Amino acid sequence: MENTRVLLKQRPAGIPKADDFAWVTEPLPEPGREQILIRNIYCSLDPAQRGWMDDAESYFPPIELGESIRATTVGQVAASNHPDYQPGDYVVALTGVEHYAVADAVGFTSKVDPSFVRSLTNYLSILGAVGLTAYFGLLEVGKPKAGETVLVSGAAGAVGSLVGQIAKLQGCRAVGIAGGPEKCKRLTDVYGFDTAVDYRGKDVPTLAADIKAACPDGVDVYFDTVGGDVLAAALANINDNARLPLCGMISQYNATEPVPGPTNVWQLIAKTARMEGFLIRDFLDKFPEGIGQMAQWIAEDKLVFQEHVDEGIENFLTSFNRLFSGDHNGKLILQIAPESV
Numbered sequence: 001m002e003n004t005r006v007l008l009k010q011r012p013a014g015i016p017k018a019d020d021f022a023w024v025t026e027p028l029p030e031p032g033r034e035q036i037l038i039r040n041i042y043c044s045l046d047p048a049q050r051g052w053m054d055d056a057e058s059y060f061p062p063i064e065l066g067e068s069i070r071a072t073t074v075g076q077v078a079a080s081n082h083p084d085y086q087p088g089d090y091v092v093a094l095t096g097v098e099h100y101a102v103a104d105a106v107g108f109t110s111k112v113d114p115s116f117v118r119s120l121t122n123y124l125s126i127l128g129a130v131g132l133t134a135y136f137g138l139l140e141v142g143k144p145k146a147g148e149t150v151l152v153s154g155a156a157g158a159v160g161s162l163v164g165q166i167a168k169l170q171g172c173r174a175v176g177i178a179g180g181p182e183k184c185k186r187l188t189d190v191y192g193f194d195t196a197v198d199y200r201g202k203d204v205p206t207l208a209a210d211i212k213a214a215c216p217d218g219v220d221v222y223f224d225t226v227g228g229d230v231l232a233a234a235l236a237n238i239n240d241n242a243r244l245p246l247c248g249m250i251s252q253y254n255a256t257e258p259v260p261g262p263t264n265v266w267q268l269i270a271k272t273a274r275m276e277g278f279l280i281r282d283f284l285d286k287f288p289e290g291i292g293q294m295a296q297w298i299a300e301d302k303l304v305f306q307e308h309v310d311e312g313i314e315n316f317l318t319s320f321n322r323l324f325s326g327d328h329n330g331k332l333i334l335q336i337a338p339e340s341v
């Protein structure tokens with residue numbers, strides 16, 4: 001049996017291109033002591049992977065040249081050297097964009113129950129890092145109160161669409177920022193945001209004015225997934241004691257030059273506001289609470305979530321770059337093998 005993997009060949013400059021990767025086929029790896037061999041089925045495609053391709057200081061070491069593209073995956077145990085895992089078990093693990101992966105049985109690997117979800121992919125979306133990022137980032141960092149206005153960027157995306165819905169469940173007014181009229185319509189019609197703002201093609205003053213019109217009482221919580229000019233325009237609209245959870249800065253992940261800081265930072269002082277970065281791993285010990293609450297909301301049909309599943313390991317790059325063109329609806333996932341063999 002053979003294993004196809006997508007390796008990082010060179011570090012991308014700007015938007016990743018085919019020359020940055022190599023698709024290689026090799027013999028199957030052997031699991032070592034306390035390790036398992038996973039047949040990967042679904043790979044999560046996340047903006048964070050773009051950062052891991054750079055040789056830059058971050059919360060994870062960079063992917064080394066010649067290594068598989070690191071990815072959270074859902075797969076099935078093919079062979080096990082650990083008593084807690086049997087062949088056939090389904091697992092979520094931090095492995096790579098590769099058909100077969102060896103993983104330590106402890107750490108980032110956990111068994112999942114297919115009967116608990118509508119689709120195994122849910123473990124990469126609503127019940128995975130995406131759902132928990134929205135849940136803890138908004139509730140623990142943003143601390144919204146009923147009646148407040150919550151503004152969200154990347155609002156039609158995997159995390160952002162859930163942030164808006166969780167804000168509504170807290171009794172807040174939810175305003176989303178997204179690219180293009182179609183996505184803005186989806187924000188109100190599908191995800192239940194109160195209103196939406198299209199950021200495309202606007203300078204900071206114009207976008208700030210549009211946000212002001214959409215948030216006549218100002219912004220109490222700004223959940224930022226984008227950074228740059230969108231952050232600057234949001235800062236121009238914050239209320240006294242606003243909270244700004246910094247979740248991501250996707251507008252800067254492909255930058256080839258140092259990125260200037262946003263304007264309007266003074267507003268944080270003028271409004272005694274708090275801007276705070278967070279990582280989902282900060283909330284690891286509270287995951288059971290978050291998963292329980294998200295599962296309950298799903299069962300009560302209180303959350304709409306969408307998954308965009310592309311197929312084929314050969315399509316990794318085309319699929320991954322959708323994150324930067326915005327050409328996807330909801331959580332982006334690459335299926336690289338059938339669910340059962």
Ligand SMILES: NC(=O)c1ccc[n+]([C@@H]2O[C@H](COP(=O)([O-])OP(=O)(O)OC[C@H]3O[C@@H](n4cnc5c(N)ncnc54)[C@H](OP(=O)(O)O)[C@@H]3O)[C@@H](O)[C@H]2O)c1
Nearest residue numbers: 047133157158159178179225247248249250251279280326
């Ligand atoms: N802190 C954490 O622990 C954590 C965990 C998970 C994710 N994140 C971050 O959360 C953010 C969203 O991740 P996701 O998985 O939910 O992705 P996503 O929002 O589903 O997809 C990315 C979206 O970003 C928008 N975008 C791309 N380039 C942009 C640009 N230059 N300016 C403005 N918007 C742009 C696009 O939407 P439009 O079509 O609307 O432009 C695109 O659909 C990312 O920044 C990610 O790094 C952080």
